[in-house]
Amino acid sequence: MRARLQQRVDHFGLRGDIRRAVALLAFFAGSELALPCLAQDEPPVAKPLPDDEVPEVIVVEEVGERVMIDVLPRQVVPAVPMMRLRAAQVGDQGEAEERNAALENLYRLMRRLVKRELGVLYRVCDLTDAEKVAMEKGTEAKIAGTHDILIPLNDDNFDVGFVSGERIVANCDDGNSLNTNPYTRASVLVMSVAKEVLPPEKAQLYKDELAAQQRVHREAIVGTVVCQLDNRLFLSDEQSQKITEKLISRWSKADDVYAEAYFSNPQYLPNVPVALIEPELDSRQAAIWRTIHRVNFPLQITSMAEDEEGDGDE
Amino acid sequence: MNRSTISRVLPVLLFGLLGIYQESVIVAQDEFVIDRSTLESWIFQQAGDAGSGKRAMEAEINLRINRLEQYAKLSDIQRQQLKLAAQGDVKRFYDQVEEVICKVEKMKLNQGNFNEAYQLTIPLQTTLRNGIFGPSSLFHKVSRSVISGEQRERYEAAEQNRIKLRGDAFLKATIRKIGQEIPLTAKQHQQLFELASPGFKEPGVEYHYKELYASIYLVNLPEDSLAQILDAEQLRELKKRKEQMDPMMRFLIDQGLIEPEGVTDKAAGDKK
Numbered sequence: 316m317r318a319r320l321q322q323r324v325d326h327f328g329l330r331g332d333i334r335r336a337v338a339l340l341a342f343f344a345g346s347e348l349a350l351p352c353l354a355q356d357e358p359p360v361a362k363p364l365p366d367d368e369v370p371e372v373i374v375v376e377e378v379g380e381r382v383m384i385d386v387l388p389r390q391v392v393p394a395v396p397m398m399r400l401r402a403a404q405v406g407d408q409g410e411a412e413e414r415n416a417a418l419e420n421l422y423r424l425m426r427r428l429v430k431r432e433l434g435v436l437y438r439v440c441d442l443t444d445a446e447k448v449a450m451e452k453g454t455e456a457k458i459a460g461t462h463d464i465l466i467p468l469n470d471d472n473f474d475v476g477f478v479s480g481e482r483i484v485a486n487c488d489d490g491n492s493l494n495t496n497p498y499t500r501a502s503v504l505v506m507s508v509a510k511e512v513l514p515p516e517k518a519q520l521y522k523d524e525l526a527a528q529q530r531v532h533r534e535a536i537v538g539t540v541v542c543q544l545d546n547r548l549f550l551s552d553e554q555s556q557k558i559t560e561k562l563i564s565r566w567s568k569a570d571d572v573y574a575e576a577y578f579s580n581p582q583y584l585p586n587v588p589v590a591l592i593e594p595e596l597d598s599r600q601a602a603i604w605r606t607i608h609r610v611n612f613p614l615q616i617t618s619m620a621e622d623e624e625g626d627g628d629e
Numbered sequence: 630m631n632r633s634t635i636s637r638v639l640p641v642l643l644f645g646l647l648g649i650y651q652e653s654v655i656v657a658q659d660e661f662v663i664d665r666s667t668l669e670s671w672i673f674q675q676a677g678d679a680g681s682g683k684r685a686m687e688a689e690i691n692l693r694i695n696r697l698e699q700y701a702k703l704s705d706i707q708r709q710q711l712k713l714a715a716q717g718d719v720k721r722f723y724d725q726v727e728e729v730i731c732k733v734e735k736m737k738l739n740q741g742n743f744n745e746a747y748q749l750t751i752p753l754q755t756t757l758r759n760g761i762f763g764p765s766s767l768f769h770k771v772s773r774s775v776i777s778g779e780q781r782e783r784y785e786a787a788e789q790n791r792i793k794l795r796g797d798a799f800l801k802a803t804i805r806k807i808g809q810e811i812p813l814t815a816k817q818h819q820q821l822f823e824l825a826s827p828g829f830k831e832p833g834v835e836y837h838y839k840e841l842y843a844s845i846y847l848v849n850l851p852e853d854s855l856a857q858i859l860d861a862e863q864l865r866e867l868k869k870r871k872e873q874m875d876p877m878m879r880f881l882i883d884q885g886l887i888e889p890e891g892v893t894d895k896a897a898g899d900k901k
Contacts, residue, residue: 434812435812532805538797608675
């Protein structure tokens with residue numbers, strides 16, 4: 316199996332970042348290796364993957380709306396549902412099992428979040444038993460068809476990856492990371508099923524609830540941020556009020572921020588847009604504001620995974 | 630540049646790069662020597678060293694005086710008094726820093742007691758994290774004496790309001806966290822907040838215990854009040870969390886981090 320992988324790597328050359336590093340070294344060494352290394356950086360040709368084909372996946376990369384998968388020959392395909400990725404056998408048996416175990420964890424996480432989301436839906440909409448069954452069946456089908464959201468943090472070129480997103484929003488206890496907000500993902504999934512199976516007025520009720528939940532979340536995050544800012548910058552009442560209003564109405568990425576991380580690390584702030592804060596500060600406050608480290612800590616979902624295990628045992 | 634040049638230059642470059650990284654903890658014959666800059670970086674954490682720490686404190690003094698001026702017109706003399714008081718607090722802190730550094734420098738450190746040196750710096754790190762101009766500071770005392778009458782009342786009311794806002798922010802974030810585990814509607818988030826907020830005060834404990842305290846406070850709210858907001862399934866879930874948190878609450882009490890009568894009485898008492 317290793318030999319097969321090696322053959323593919325020889326075929327594709329090295330992965331982008333390593334290839335660029337080799338090219339750079341080769342360039343400084345005056346080697347003729349530099350040009351081919353750089354030349355291989357050209358984007359691959361897009362070819363759709365037949366629906367019924369299970370790809371022999373090597374590396375998956377996100378390219379806009381699509382997922383780039385290294386198969387033989389290399390091609391760009393639309394995002395592949397996790398079920399199909401799970402079926403793909405790559406590497407030796409141990410590697411495949413490890414990858415499938417990671418996917419199982421993701422399924423469990425999604426099921427748990429969707430269950431929680433359905434709990435909200437049932438509390439805001441009075442659903443009939445038939446509607447509940449339809450929602451549960453519909454969401455289960457969507458989970459099975461969920462497109463990959465895992466990011467492998469494994470540098471091994473031969474290992475299987477899922478999606479290499481530009482940011483990490485949450486870390487799972489199995490060492491994998493999510494590049495989309497798992498809560499948002501669950502609510503979007505439930506909303507899409509609600510639209511399909513519920514009467515429009517009930518789907519609308521849930522949609523309104525989602526907007527209200529978003530507001531609750533944003534208020535919680537913004538409140539935390541403004542208090543942290545006040546601790547450092549001694550804001551006036553007017554400044555606090557203006558910053559709060561601006562952040563609640565315009566800081567869309569607040570949805571991916573989790574306040575609890577900043578309780579334990581009060582020296583940090585989330586990555587709040589400068590344009591929403593700096594114009595409200597005086598020069599002395601602005602000077603201090605620029606020294607504050609801003610970082611978006613990913614959500615740690617370890618305990619949730621453990622809870623999920625517990626639920627399964629019951 | 631050809632390959633033979635690279636092979637000559639590369640080792641030199643690598644050695645150069647290694648040289649940039651100076652070991653600040655020097656190990657000689659099983660004896661550890663920690664230099665001053667390392668000790669300062671332990672104490673001043675994000676500020677990095679004593680100099681940067683002092684500059685940050687100076688900036689904070691100006692901002693604190695600015696805030697006071699939002700409520701009271703200060704004369705030049707009053708401003709001077711406040712600055713002097715704050716500088717006294719800074720000096721007191723730096724005296725403690727010197728004391729710890731001297732103590733560590735006199736210690737004969739080895740693998741066995743190396744950690745003791747770091748332990749000595751922890752109280753200073755905590756003081757710095759909580760701020761050196763707190764209620765026991767000279768600045769705090771002088772700030773209360775330089776303004777009087779209505780201005781002082783306004784200032785103190787505003788300070789109380791800030792404390793309340795901070796507590797509420799903690800509560801809202803904690804309720805949101807619970808709501809991401811137990812399915813709560815947006816309305817229930819709001820109702821829980823309204824139930825918990827009047828009696829909740831941000832505890833004067835280390836930051837990492839504050840969230841825990843807020844969670845404990847919430848799950849210990851009177852059951853009959855919670856039952857008016859949550860349904861049976863949600864109450865069951867909350868009860869499970871309460872059981873998980875009981876040992877942590879006992880830990881906080883044992884450590885003297887929350888009042889001995891406990892958060893349970895407090896939450897229930899506020900409702901009475």
